Structure formats: C-alpha cells, structure tokens
Amino acid sequence: MSSRFQRFLLPGFAFKAVVIGGGYATGRELAEFFMPSGPWGGVAAMALATVIWGAVCVATFLFARRYGALDYQTFVRALLGPAAIVFEIAYLLFVILILAVFGAAAGAVGQATLGAPPIAGTLALMGSIALVVAFGTSSVEQLFKYVSFLLYGVYVLFVILSFTHFGDRIAAGFATAAPTDGWIVGGVTYASYNIVGAVVILPVLRHLQSDRDAVIAGLIAAPLAMLPALMFFCCMIAYYPGIANETLPSDFLLQRLNLPLFHLLFQLMIFAALLESGTGSVHAINERISNTLHKPLSRRARLTIALSILAGCMLLAQRFGLVTLIAKGYRALAIVFLVVYVLPLLTVGVARLRSRLPAVANLAQQPQDFHVQPHQRDQQAER
16 A cells, blocks of 8 residues: 555655756756746746646646556657657657756766866766666655655755845845846746656656545645745845856855855755756656566666666766756757647647546557556566
8 A cells, every 4th residue: 555655745756856957956947047037037937837837747647547657658659649759759858968967967066066077976976876776666766755855954954044144135136126027938948848757757656546646746746846946046036146147056155155064965965866866867768668678677777778878968968068058958848848748738638538538559458567566577677
C-alpha cells in the first residue's frame, strides 16, 4: 500500500526536482525570465506559471493513469499517435540542453566555491547522476525525497538571513515603481519549457491509486515547484536591477551575506538540486529504453547509458556557457513543447478524458505489469 507521501507529495517533489535545474537553483533563470518585468511583474509571472503548471500536471497525471503510461514514450504515443516522433526529437534536444546547463552550473559552482576548474564540477555531477540512476526507480525516488528536505530547508534559511541582513533593500526594491511589461510572456515561456517535467516524472506515478490522487498530486506539484523560486526571487530584489546581469545571482547574494559556512551549504544545495534534476531526466530515458526492449535493464546497462548521455551533453557546457544556453535555447524549446505537448494535452487529451474513450489497441496489448510495476523491474534487473 502506497503512503500518502508517495501518492500526494512525491510527484510534486519529483516535478520540482526536474524543474529546479541549474538556472533555477543559481537564480540565472529567475533573472532571465522574471526580473525584466520588475519586482511585482516577476511575482505575477511566477503566479501565472504556477497556474499553468498545475493545470498541465493534473491533465498529465490523469491521462497517464488512463493509458497506463509510466514512461514518456507510452504517454506520447497515446496522446499524439504517429506524431509522437516529434515529441521524441524535442525531448532529446531538451535533455541535451538542460544537461549542458547543469554541467555549466556545476562547473561554475565548483569554481566559485572551491576555486576548482569548471571541468571538475561537471565531472563530479556526471558521476553522481550515473551512480544514482544505475540503481533504478526506487533509488531515484529516495533521492527526490531527501534532497527536497535539504532544498526547502536551505531556501527558508536563505530568506531569513537575507531579510536579516538586507531586508530594507528588499522592501525598497518592491516599492520601486518599475514597469511590469512582459510578465505574461515571461510566465508562459518559463512554464512552457519546464512543464515537460510532468512527463519526465511519470515513473513515480506508480503510487497513485485513483483519479482523485492524480488531481490532488497535480495541484500540489505546481506550488511545491515554484515556492523556492518565489523565496529566492524576493531575496534577489534587494539588488534589483543590477543583479539581472550576474551569471550566478546566488553567489552574488551569498557574498553580500558574508557567511562562509552558509555559503558552502547553499552551494552544496545547488549541487544536490542539479543532481536530482539531471537524475530525473536521465532516468526517464532509461525507462523509455526499458519499455522499448520489454525487459528490465541491468545496473550496468543503466550506468552505461547514463554515462554515454551525460558525457555528450555536459561537454557542450564547456563550449557555450550557462548564460548563453539559458537565453538562447530555452525560449525555442518553450515554443516546441507548447505545440507538441501542452496544446494537444489540453485539447485532444482532455477531450478523451471527458469522453472516457478506451486506450488505443497497441497500448492495451502491452503487459500491464511492465508499466505498473517499475520497482519490480529494478529488482529483476538486480537479480
């Protein structure tokens, strides 16, 4: 029997894990998509993104339950039919981009914290992700759980320390009469490229026991994912608008706090956030391959696949850098996922849910235990 945590909170923690990534955890994405609309415009954009996430997560979780889809391949085949290949290509590009961003962020964090060359942080993240995904779904779920506790705790402490040290600047920043232009575009863009996380985390939906569970989990997932961003954004407003030009806004603020031990703790949290985000994306690919082969992957196979993906993607980080990757690549992906995922889901997908149409034949013919019991597949692979 699945616990309430597994049914209601784990999907949200998993969604947050995929969403938070390198740009969110370092503040670079917040500066890119929310800061241009000013303090209150940025908050409005976050609220809009949260509403979009909630609606799409609920629809995704319900649709996944209807079609027994606990990997993204099964999901998009049910939703798009022959056009599923378009999503597959878009998702591959998404993984390449975000892992490159994670690699760049890990390198920047290692350099800022320890003075290490950027490649050292990138390689440390690669090895950590590969090690976790090698042990399958249960290992990934445990990572999501414990890193979430660390992450929320550090962000709460960060807010308290920020208001203690420069709370007057935060209040002054929100009192500034700044234009709010572009908050709708910023909110929709940020929500659109990140919402694919709802499909990435399908393996953890194995604990849902009813459509009611799916609705509750979907509604909780959105605020769980956005809350740390809102807390971080409020702290960033203390140095608005100049902080928008910082490659690592987090490090900029931590230097103003001048608390070496907390600085180290925050950078550790960022690395943990990168770890869970990268793990979620790579694990989704392992599950897709396992589904295609109709057999469980061994630990060695999961490790080999993960290292192959990570090596290719993260080395891009050394070529382009964090700011360029976020500014150029994410906006293009936002448009793609709106067209191949969000719009079909909220039109065709919702129509199918309302009409209660049966699953398509090729999905119904697939072995149910393969989709419903990924943890058993992990155990079989270990044996």
